Amino acid sequence: MAEKAVPAEVVAGTTVDHLTATYQAHYRSLLGLAALLLDDTASCEDVVQEAFIRVHSARNRVRDREKTLAYLRQTVVNLSRSALRRRILGLKLLSKPMPDMASAEEGAYDQLERDDLIKAMRGLQRRQREVLVLRYFADMTESQVAETLGISLGSVKAYGSRGIAALRVAMEAAQS
Numbered sequence: 001m002a003e004k005a006v007p008a009e010v011v012a013g014t015t016v017d018h019l020t021a022t023y024q025a026h027y028r029s030l031l032g033l034a035a036l037l038l039d040d041t042a043s044c045e046d047v048v049q050e051a052f053i054r055v056h057s058a059r060n061r062v063r064d065r066e067k068t069l070a071y072l073r074q075t076v077v078n079l080s081r082s083a084l085r086r087r088i089l090g091l092k093l094l095s096k097p098m099p100d101m102a103s104a105e106e107g108a109y110d111q112l113e114r115d116d117l118i119k120a121m122r123g124l125q126r127r128q129r130e131v132l133v134l135r136y137f138a139d140m141t142e143s144q145v146a147e148t149l150g151i152s153l154g155s156v157k158a159y160g161s162r163g164i165a166a167l168r169v170a171m172e173a174a175q176s
Helices: 016-037 041-057 065-095 104-122 126-137 142-149 153-175
Strands: none
Touching (some): 016 065, 041 065, 126 142, 126 153, 142 153
16 A cells, blocks of 8 residues: 655745845845834944744744735834833833932931930020020021020120030930
8 A cells, every 4th residue: 555645734824035025135124114103323224123032932833935025024013012111111100209218227317316416405504405496406507596585696606606615515425
């Protein structure tokens, strides 16, 4: 009994040679299509090359060889859209600056310094504390402090000077 020769199964789709020839013949028009959708040449070239690679790997799905160029064009459009979406997302993420936050260690150290300062302020004489609070925390001028407390400008300067010296000593003692 003679066996019949079974013909090799014909795979539908475009051939590598046809796809390559189509790509080479229409490279500039595909690049122009990408250029209409994107704004820089490097991205356009990347998109067109990626389109060739994707259509090459899926060439068996191209049932009609005459539609090879249509597949390439559609892939260029889709990849251009994806590139634009990635750019827009990147711009949205970049437009929100990261908050300038201190580390946990810095925050703890700042809190300790504030606590030490408050303790040192409580240890000052009442007039020294009042002058320093109004002068440096309320940001008043020496004249404004004198008027607010009902004391002379010279007294404001004296209380301020003595208060700062006492704070310096207290803060140094707290840090050692």
